[in-house]
Amino acid sequence: MSPGPSKSRLTESRGNARGAAARARTQEDAIVEVTWCYYQDGMNQNEIAERLGISRATVVNYLAEARKRDYVRISLDTDVFRNQDFARRLVDRFGLGDAVVIPSSPDGAEQSLERVTRAVADWLPSLLEPGDRLGVAWGETVYRVAEAAPRITLEDLTIVQLVGSRPAALGFAAETCSATLARRYGAHCVNLHVPLILSDRKLVEQLKQEPVIQAQLEAVANCNKTIFACGTCGDDSHVVHTGLLDRADIDACAADGAIGVICGRLIDHNGNGLDRDIEDRMIAVTLQQMRNKEIGLLVGSGPDRAEPMLAAIRGGYATHVATCSQTAAELLKLADDNA
Incomplete structure (x- = not known):
């Protein structure tokens, strides 16, 4: 009978899962923040990048992701x-x-x-x-x-x-x-x-x-x-x-x-x-x-x-x-x- 996973491996696996969840949450928060700054505060992409310490390309990607997820909807009257x-x-x-x-x-x-x-x-x-x-x-x-x-x-x-x-x-x-x-x-x-x-x-x-x-x-x-x-x-x-x-x-x-x-x-x-x-x-x-x-x-x-x-x-x-x-x-x- 092969031995089961060690306690240290289980701890490491759980730690990795928590880390992945935290990173996903951090990215989610960043997408929301970028979206708010752009659509509500009227900031341009360069200003947002400078405020959040990320690249302008990342700002563009986050805005595209927000549209894809229906976080923001642009419509005309x-x-x-x-x-x-x-x-x-x-x-x-x-x-x-x-x-x-x-x-x-x-x-x-x-x-x-x-x-x-x-x-x-x-x-x-x-x-x-x-x-x-x-x-x-x-x-x-x-x-x-x-x-x-x-x-x-x-x-x-x-x-x-x-x-x-x-x-x-x-x-x-x-x-x-x-x-x-x-x-x-x-x-x-x-x-x-x-x-x-x-x-x-x-x-x-x-x-x-x-x-x-x-x-x-x-x-x-x-x-x-x-x-x-x-x-x-x-x-x-x-x-x-x-x-x-x-x-x-x-x-x-x-x-x-x-x-x-x-x-x-x-x-x-x-x-x-x-x-x-x-x-x-x-x-x-x-x-x-x-x-x-x-x-x-x-x-x-x-x-x-x-x-x-x-x-x-x-x-x-x-x-x-x-x-x-x-x-x-x-x-x-x-x-x-x-x-």
Whole structure:
């Protein structure tokens, strides 16, 4: 029988653990101190480095770590973007309840979308009240909003997953979007525990009759507010990436007049749904259920998003819009051209 660790080794191990914990605590304190000095006291990085006896590079790293850990959150007052000229023109032109328009990034569409989703993350809490049931769609845009959302507690809020589950890249799946936003807001989450599409219509009807699924679908139908994006009908569409439709299908639908996608369902230029044979095999919010909400927050940005967004507005799905200045200009131009 081999001898156990000596008492001195155990003492040394415990000492090392305590030392590591102390060093971690010391670094944690330093990160907090650097963050306070920079954001609250208005000191520059060189001044902080001199005060704390560390290098400027360390100050930069500590500030980056503070942002990563959500110790500090930088946001602009969304009223600035609500009162922007394009925002007021969108509200007036389309009869919206409100809009925010973020300046487009000079670095391209990807960066513009990032700006818009971060602004929406700051704006959304102001649109919610106790007792609200917020229906959450899926896809990259909605996922980015959820990831950027502040960690706050919104009283008596229920988050509802609007579409059934479907494998999606990079965490853009419906259940990830709803669960992430619910966690950020400290809200109750109602997930829709069924596949988005099945191969058999009878199976769909059987699943809908299950008491648990029935209750979840009632929550979907009873949402009083929604947040969603209107996808495109091209090869790069979210419904193509998730396998809901293949490229041949989406091309055929586009030829038949499809211009956008809301919660997996195709719409035409006027926001009307296309009657496809897979509709009866899908378990998700219906287009009719998406209409006429207290708030339907449509989020989108990019050169290919103006037409789908305009269709969603025409169809009565959106009461509020968040976009970038270039997309807003294109929306207004399209509306004027088709007047």
